[in-house]
Amino acid sequence: MSETQTLIENRPPSVATLFTERVAATPDGEAYRYPVPPASGSGPDDWKSLSWGQAAERVYAVAAGLIDLGVNAEERVALASSTRVEWILVDLGVMCAGGATTTIYPSTNAEESAYILADSSSRVLIAEDAAQLAKAREKRTELPELKHVVVIDPAGVEPDGSEPEGWVLTLADLEARGAKYLAKNPDAVKDRVAAITADQLATLIYTSGTTGRPKGVRLPHDNWSYMAKAIAATGLVTKDDVQYLWLPLAHVFGKVLTSGQIEVGHVTAVDGRVDKIIENLPVVQPTYMAAVPRIFEKVYNGVAAKARAGGGAKYKIFQWAAGVAREYAKVTQDNFRRTGNASAPFGLNARHKVADALVYSKLREAFGGRLRAAVSGSAALAPDIGYFFAGAGIHILEGYGLTESSAASFVNPGEAYRTGTVGKPLPGCEVRIADDGEILLRGPGIMEGYHNLPEKTAEVLEPDGWFHTGDIGELSADGYLRITDRKKDLIKTSGGKYIAPAEVEGQFKAVCPFVSNILVHGADRNFCTALIALDEPTILGWAEENGLGGKSYAEVVASPQAEQLIEGYVKRLNEGLQRWQTIKKFRLLPRDLDIEHGELTPSLKLKRPVVEREYKNLIEEMYAGSREA
Known part of the structure; x- marks a missing residue:
């Protein structure tokens, strides 16, 4: 057995155990950096640090506070917050209490938040601020199992006389409560961590889903413990790294990075404000970061x-x-x-x-x-964009995984990375390609199943452990995987030709510097069309230089000049495509696609059915008068 296999197979039962080991090994080492906005409200943020020992003090206080609130092993504590250092501390606190974190995106509306809280039977909700609390208050009568809401940032939170006493408390209250509990029961958290078994539920992540109601993916402690060891075994990160973490931690891609960091022991700078990325990079000077292709x-x-x-x-x-x-x-x-x-x-x-x-x-x-490498995941990166950054000395290592596989199943191996592929399987992960091209995975990262949905679980998880990803791909002779499309997204024209829309969309993003989002349509039609949304700052900059200054985005994209501009890029795209893949007609959308209108998932994936439904009139217009075979 190799050293890597030994390392992974002899993993501890939980990340809670890994965390206690990390704290014992490097209590004074820097663990997290986080920004504190200036009191005046203007000027640069002041970045503060937490050592592993300081982080542990807060984590154990959260854990003890939750135990005091009555949270037992595997009971759910929901977490509705943007990416910030408190998200990580609370998540670790839940795990150290033996509970399970239910993640909720802060952008989720009140109705869907209530569905997740009810379906997961969450007993406690950790809410980022007054806005997240308001969603729970609106649906409180529908959530009898929700006993407490803990608010991280209580600014603007007003008392509500109709609520039971103690239903709302602050994170500071919870930590103070935990500190008191630990003073009387000093071994309470240590005992809870020691009692955790590998198969015990650690996380319930609801897939944002490109169709239908979200499904709760049950990820036991062993998934994260394995991920931590497997990430370390790749050698891609070292204890001297500085990671910049801005990805949504409610998403499995962001969450897995916290496990790897604990095992390796490097510094993570945490700030989920996407509009601050450009400003933060020169301040943080990360050696590696993860991002989505967008x-x-x-x-x-x-x-x-x-x-x-x-x-x-x-x-x-x-x-x-x-x-x-x-x-x-x-x-x-x-x-x-x-x-x-x-x-x-x-x-x-x-x-x-x-x-x-x-x-x-x-x-x-x-x-x-100082960026050594950036890891890209969650969706396909257009190879031409990957090659551009690679040639410029910014090495983008594409990886692949799903919520159901704890995020990281494949990653490109450092120097030997190959743009256009998602690399090789992580140690311990098995892969095979089914007869129809579907990628099947098996290994310690695969979920236990979907929460309360045994039939849905049986649809994707074989009795012998093979998981059906729903993605189509091909393996090279030396084990590199290339994803070609989602199985359900492959479209068949009325002429019988199969087309992978994501492949065509990726190629367009590489040739057109103005595009933000594109959807290629053509299922059961005799030619392909596209709905195209442009990047607002970029197209408005172009408008200024081309006699359209002062016009709104909608006015610019409706202009003949903009249509002519994009038509040139569509022609260039078509030159590199097979005849049946070419885009015969396109329409520019009056606004960009976004999460708020439900057209993108929180990880910025396109929700095809939603977009096609919303812009059905434009699609029909493009096919009007054509002879459908």
Whole structure:
């Protein structure tokens, strides 16, 4: 048995145990950094730190406070908050109390929040602020099992005389209560941690789902313990790393990063405010971070827009440098695959050095100047965008996993990464490709099942442990996986041709610097069409330079000039596609797609049925008068 297998197979029963071991090993080491906004309300944030010992003090106080409130093993404590250091401390507190965290996105409306609270039988809700508390108050009579709401940031919370006494308390109250409880019962938390078994429920994550009601995915303690060990075994992160964590922790991709960090013991800077990413990167100077493809697309579009605003010469330099980056990345990755040496010919090296001085070095500085690697997951990254960043020295390691597989099943292996693939399976994860191309997974990261839904569980989980992912993919001879599409998203034209819309959409995002979201439609039709939403800052910048300054986004996208602009990019896309894949017609949407209107999941995945339903009239308009075979 290899050292890696031994490490993973001899894992402790829970992350709660891993956390206590980490605290004992490096109590004074820095664990978390978090921003504190200035008292004046303006100016830069002040970043504070917590050592592992200080974090443990708060975690154990939360755990003891929950025990005092009557939370028993496996009982659910819901957590409705954006990504902030308190999210991590509370989640660890729930686990150390032997409870299970039910995660709720702060953007979830009152009705769906109530559904999750009721379906999970959550006894306590940790709510970020007055807005999250208001949702629970609105539905309180429908939630008899919810005994307490704990508010992290109590600003603006008013008392409500109709509530039972103690129904609302603050996080500070809970921690104070826990400290008192520990003074009388010093071993209470230690005993709870020692009693946790590997198969005990740790987390209930409701899939945001691109269709229908969310399903609760049951993830036992062993899933996270395995993930922590497997991430460490990849060697991608070290104790000297600084991670910048902004991903939603209610999503499995964000949550798994907290387990890996505890095992490795590096620093994590936590701030979930997406609008602060550009400002935070030079301050945090991370050595690695994880993101979803939309972030890299936005950065790419922003850099292209800035170059274009600098005039024709600057934009030509950018386009040249982008081409060099892609060529350099493809050549060096190919050489590394064949020879183990990421080399490039002399001429390409020389061009790359010039482009680095002019373009790439500034891009790396914008990421803080120390970024070794970025992990991308949750959706497919367009290969051309991946090659651009790779050539610019920002190495994006695509990974793959689902809520049902505790997030990380595949990741690209460091230097040997291959753009356009999601890498190799994590140690301990088995994979096979079914006859119809579906990816099947088995291993310690796979969920126990769907909460209260045995029939749904049986649909995806075989008795021998194989999980049906619903994704289509192919494995290379040396074990690299390429995802081609969602099984249910493959579309078949009326001419009998199968098309992977995500593949066409990804290619368009690589050629068009103005696109924000695109949906390719063509199921049972005789040609493909597209609904296209543009990136507002980028297209408004273009509008200023093209005689449309002062007009709103909706006015700009309705203009003949904008349609002509995007038509040029559609033609360029079509040049690289098979005839049956080409986009014959498109429509520009009057606004971008977003989470608020239910068109994107909180992890920014497209909800195809919602978008197709909402813009049915535009789709029908594109097919009006066509002969459907």
